[in-house]
Amino acid sequence: MLDVFTPNAFRLLKLTAAINNTKYAPGRISSLGWFGESGIATLDAAVEMQDGVLTLLDPKPRGAAGTQVRGEKRNVRSFRVPHIPESSALYADEVQGIRAFGSDSQAEVFNTRLNERLTIMRRNIDYTIEAHRLSAVKGIMKDANGADHNLFTEFGVTQQTVAFALTTSTTKIRQKVLNVIEKVEEQLDGVPFSGIRVLCGATFWADFIEHDMVKETYLNTAMANEVRGDPTLSFEYAGATWERYRGTSDVQIADTEAYAVPEGVPELFITRFAPADYVETVNTIGLPYYSKGEVMKFGKGAELEAQSNPLNLCTRPSAVIKLTRT
Numbered sequence: 001m002l003d004v005f006t007p008n009a010f011r012l013l014k015l016t017a018a019i020n021n022t023k024y025a026p027g028r029i030s031s032l033g034w035f036g037e038s039g040i041a042t043l044d045a046a047v048e049m050q051d052g053v054l055t056l057l058d059p060k061p062r063g064a065a066g067t068q069v070r071g072e073k074r075n076v077r078s079f080r081v082p083h084i085p086e087s088s089a090l091y092a093d094e095v096q097g098i099r100a101f102g103s104d105s106q107a108e109v110f111n112t113r114l115n116e117r118l119t120i121m122r123r124n125i126d127y128t129i130e131a132h133r134l135s136a137v138k139g140i141m142k143d144a145n146g147a148d149h150n151l152f153t154e155f156g157v158t159q160q161t162v163a164f165a166l167t168t169s170t171t172k173i174r175q176k177v178l179n180v181i182e183k184v185e186e187q188l189d190g191v192p193f194s195g196i197r198v199l200c201g202a203t204f205w206a207d208f209i210e211h212d213m214v215k216e217t218y219l220n221t222a223m224a225n226e227v228r229g230d231p232t233l234s235f236e237y238a239g240a241t242w243e244r245y246r247g248t249s250d251v252q253i254a255d256t257e258a259y260a261v262p263e264g265v266p267e268l269f270i271t272r273f274a275p276a277d278y279v280e281t282v283n284t285i286g287l288p289y290y291s292k293g294e295v296m297k298f299g300k301g302a303e304l305e306a307q308s309n310p311l312n313l314c315t316r317p318s319a320v321i322k323l324t325r326t
Contacts, residue, residue: 012280015291019118019306027130028245032197034261035133035269035312039286040081043274045311049075049155052187054315056272075155080144081274081311084128088117090293091301114304121306122289129271131251132312136269137199137259139317151317160187161322162260166207173213177238180260180321187319194264196240203255204325205244256325267315274309 029035046057057076094113132142139159141149152159160183165171184196200208208214214237234243240260245253253259262268273286281290291306314320 012292019289019291022119022122029133035271037271039273044078046078081309082142082144083309085307088304125308136312136314157318163324166325169212174238183321184262193262196260198242198258198260199245200258201253201255204258258323260321270313272311
């Protein structure tokens with residue numbers, strides 16, 4: 001009756017393929033496509049700074065000689081790639097009482113339950129990756145223990161900030177934006193970019209769209225509806241795209257802050273996936289998601305595990321400009 005609960009149904013290859021094919025429900029930063037993704041074959045990533053730019057050194061198999069570092073201008077740190085595991089269970093009772101004699105409806109319901117569970121598990125992983133990517137925008141890197149590494153402190157890079165003085169009605173906002181653009185150009189040092197997108201905290205956004213200088217600019221333009229209409233939409237102003245970052249209690253931009261991000265910069269943000277901690281995946285190139293299962297004792301169901309091992313990094317943290325409300 002319970003042939004669906006067999007070890008063959010929970011093989012690493014089968015479930016990993018299933019969870020990687022699950023529909024993606026991204027957060028805002030992930031949906032913007034800023035982070036270039038690829039896999040690495042190691043559990044540690046060596047990050048090098050040279051001339052203010054962070055890069056990941058070539059991964060090497062565990063036990064191999066490390067990269068030789070020469071010269072005083074190079075600064076190298078090694079970080080363990082974060083490990084994001086989660087577990088669940090699929091019980092026999094969940095497919096109890098639906099099988100008709102000679103039919104395979106039990107297997108169909110089991111597959112449906114399994115896919116639903118994998119979807120939930122992947123959504124949880126995606127939410128965590130979104131949190132790590134937002135931290136990377138702020139110049140922070142998460143390590144394997146969940147601790148924060150401030151890249152400005154780690155590598156001696158200075159965070160660039162611009163105070164917008166939004167509480168003052170006479171503040172010349174366009175000049176503030178020009179200051180942001182100039183700082184981006186200075187920090188990129190000739191590297192081209194296609195535009196600037198500003199992700200705003202709630203209070204910063206509310207004061208920005210209500211500021212006299214912003215409203216007056218659009219009052220008699222075709223884009224005025226964007227200011228008068230839905231206050232959650234993004235809009236163009238002074239050469240930048242502005243939008244409110246809708247976060248949660250765990251994943252958010254501080255209410256009185258915003259971050260101006262240059263878009264179109266190659267490898268400004270990167271994500272590297274390390275392999276899972278299974279025998280089958282040792283020294284293989286990491287995938288975004290892994291899943292595996294094991295039949296419970298006495299065949300009462302199956303235990304499921306899903307995991308991801310992502311390192312999210314901003315390679316030019318000083319090129320992301322922090323904006324403050326006052």
